[in-house]
Amino acid sequence: MKWLKRLLFAFLFLLLVGGIIFFFFAGKIVDKQMNQSTLTELPKISEKAQKLHQTLNIADWHSDNLLWDRNILKRSKHGHVDLPKLLEGNVTLQVFDAVIKTPRGQNYNSNSDGTDNITLLAMGNRWHPKTWSSLCERAVYQSELLHKAEKKSNGQLKIVRTRSDLQNFLNARKSNNNQVAGMLSIEGLHALEGKLENVERLYNEGYRMYGLVHFFDNEVGGSSAGTKKGGLTDFGKQVIKKMEEKKILIDLAHASPKLIREVMKIATRPVVVSHTGVKGTHNSKRNLSDAELKMIANKGGMIGIGFWAGAVGSIQPSAIAKAMRYTANLVGIDHVCLGSDFDGSVKTYFNAAQLVVLTEALLKEGFTETEIHKIMGQNQIDFLLKYLPD
Numbered sequence: 363m364k365w366l367k368r369l370l371f372a373f374l375f376l377l378l379v380g381g382i383i384f385f386f387f388a389g390k391i392v393d394k395q396m397n398q399s400t401l402t403e404l405p406k407i408s409e410k411a412q413k414l415h416q417t418l419n420i421a422d423w424h425s426d427n428l429l430w431d432r433n434i435l436k437r438s439k440h441g442h443v444d445l446p447k448l449l450e451g452n453v454t455l456q457v458f459d460a461v462i463k464t465p466r467g468q469n470y471n472s473n474s475d476g477t478d479n480i481t482l483l484a485m486g487n488r489w490h491p492k493t494w495s496s497l498c499e500r501a502v503y504q505s506e507l508l509h510k511a512e513k514k515s516n517g518q519l520k521i522v523r524t525r526s527d528l529q530n531f532l533n534a535r536k537s538n539n540n541q542v543a544g545m546l547s548i549e550g551l552h553a554l555e556g557k558l559e560n561v562e563r564l565y566n567e568g569y570r571m572y573g574l575v576h577f578f579d580n581e582v583g584g585s586s587a588g589t590k591k592g593g594l595t596d597f598g599k600q601v602i603k604k605m606e607e608k609k610i611l612i613d614l615a616h617a618s619p620k621l622i623r624e625v626m627k628i629a630t631r632p633v634v635v636s637h638t639g640v641k642g643t644h645n646s647k648r649n650l651s652d653a654e655l656k657m658i659a660n661k662g663g664m665i666g667i668g669f670w671a672g673a674v675g676s677i678q679p680s681a682i683a684k685a686m687r688y689t690a691n692l693v694g695i696d697h698v699c700l701g702s703d704f705d706g707s708v709k710t711y712f713n714a715a716q717l718v719v720l721t722e723a724l725l726k727e728g729f730t731e732t733e734i735h736k737i738m739g740q741n742q743i744d745f746l747l748k749y750l751p752d
Contacts, residue, residue: 392483393430396707397441400677401716411722414731419532420717421455421739423636423666424547424615425704428504429461429480431487434511435519442704445511445519447715448542454535454739455522455543455746456714457571457636460504461706462497462553468577470587470648470672475552475578498560501553505546505567512544519544523568525750528743545746547613547636550576551601558597561604570750571634572605573613574598574621583625584618586647593620599628606631609751614658615666615701622654631749632662637701639673640665642688643681648672652692659693664745666701669720670708673701677711679723686737687727695733699742 427434427443437446448456466477484493484500492499512519522528522543531543546569554560564572574580579588582598594602602625605612612633614622625633635658639649650658650665658665667685668674674681690698704714712719717738724734 390431392486393432394440397430397705398709399442399711399713399716400709401712401719404716404719407718407722408725411718411725414725414734415718415721416452418452418721418735419454419739419743420452420700421457421742422453422700422702422704422714423457423634423664423742424459424668424701424706425456425714426459426461426549426706427704428458428507429483430705434508435515442702442710442713444714445515445542447713449518449540450715451713451717452539453542453714453717454532455528455545455743457545457547458504458508459547459549459573459636459706460501460553460569462500462548462550462576464576465578468587470646472589473578473585473587474589475580496555497553498555498557498563501548501564501569502567505564505569508544508546509568517541521546521568522746523570523751525747525752528746528750532743545570547571547573547611549573549613549615550580551582552576552580554581554601556581556597558600558604561601561610562608565608565610569610571611571613571636573615573636574601574625575616575618577616579618583621585616585621586618587616588618591618591620593618593624594628602628609749611749616648619651619654622657626657626661629661632664632745633658634664634666634745635701636666637668637673637703637706638666639668639675640685640689640692642692643685644673644675646672655689655693659697663697664699664742665689665693665697666699666742669700669702669704669710669712670706672708673703677709679711679720680726682720683723683727683729686724687729690729690733690737695736696741698737700738 464479465473575585584592615636674685
């Protein structure tokens with residue numbers, strides 16, 4: 363019987379070691395592999411770019427930082443966004459996005475909703491057990507993460523929910539720029555779990571922008587990478603109406619062409635595409651056509667240009683600037699913004715602390731200082747001051 367006890371002890375020991383690795387290390391390993399930037403040391407930056415960068419109100423429409431097992435208030439050796447990096451990069455406002463569900467083997471062509479990577483990640487990152495089976499609870503939990511960080515930040519991180527929140531923050535930052543505003547958004551309204559009342563529940567949790575879809579079709583509509591790539595469902599129409607009543611911003615990132623057209627027909631407020639590329643410089647199924655860009659801009663919408671190769675063809679800042687130039691020439695400078703997709707399981711050239719390399723690239727692309735102020739954040743801030751809830 364001794365051999366049986368030894369075998370049982372060995373099994374329990376291996377189970378314990380496996381559990382420790384899974385719950386405390388697995389998520390971090392995945393994070394390090396998925397969220398990389400290649401720039402280890404800043405290249406020589408012109409004095410003009412350095413001086414200009416310090417005068418900017420920088421804002422970014424999309425970061426998936428809340429998905430990962432990190433303390434946002436401490437500098438991480440990997441990844442793209444944390445509070446020290448945002449402060450070093452002179453960022454005024456960062457939108458923090460809640461990722462709810464992603465399919466295995468996700469791609470830009472076709473994904474079903476039958477698998478989910480986030481369940482294991484939620485377990486491995488020690489999220490509340492409610493999040494393991496509920497998509498809505500995942501959104502609630504990620505909101506709690508940002509609110510807890512805000513409370514522990516000694517005033518350096520402030521969540522904005524209303525126009526007055528943002529204006530008060532901007533006023534305070536004039537005399538103390540050692541602070542960053544955060545805004546909550548959702549990537550995919552499968553988070554609603556098919557319940558219209560969850561539109562209001564998530565609003566009450568602090569979310570002010572909802573991305574309708576992610577990498578697969580859901581109850582609201584079709585994804586550009588879904589199996590059917592359809593338009594707006596009847597439930598989706600109800601959701602849009604409810605969102606507009608609450609003044610929740612509509613994010614059409616990842617939306618199918620049909621979904622974009624149908625939303626634009628019924629939306630009474632301008633929309634956002636938080637992180638994208640444009641077919642004019644990189645012809646990807648994920649990117650916006652000229653017609654879609656014009657449709658969105660003509661109604662006052664915002665277009666966030668991404669920083670990863672799948673969006674602009676390369677991770678080089680010059681490729682980002684090129685996509686921004688194309689968009690500005692087509693629809694006007696007032697609609698061009700940053701849509702980094704930082705910490706969105708993408709490789710980038712630079713992280714949030716190194717954003718000055720993009721300022722330099724925009725100067726080299728021939729943008730004026732006034733135009734760079736708009737692109738790097740003023741367009742987004744002006745939009746939020748106009749369209750956030752009262």
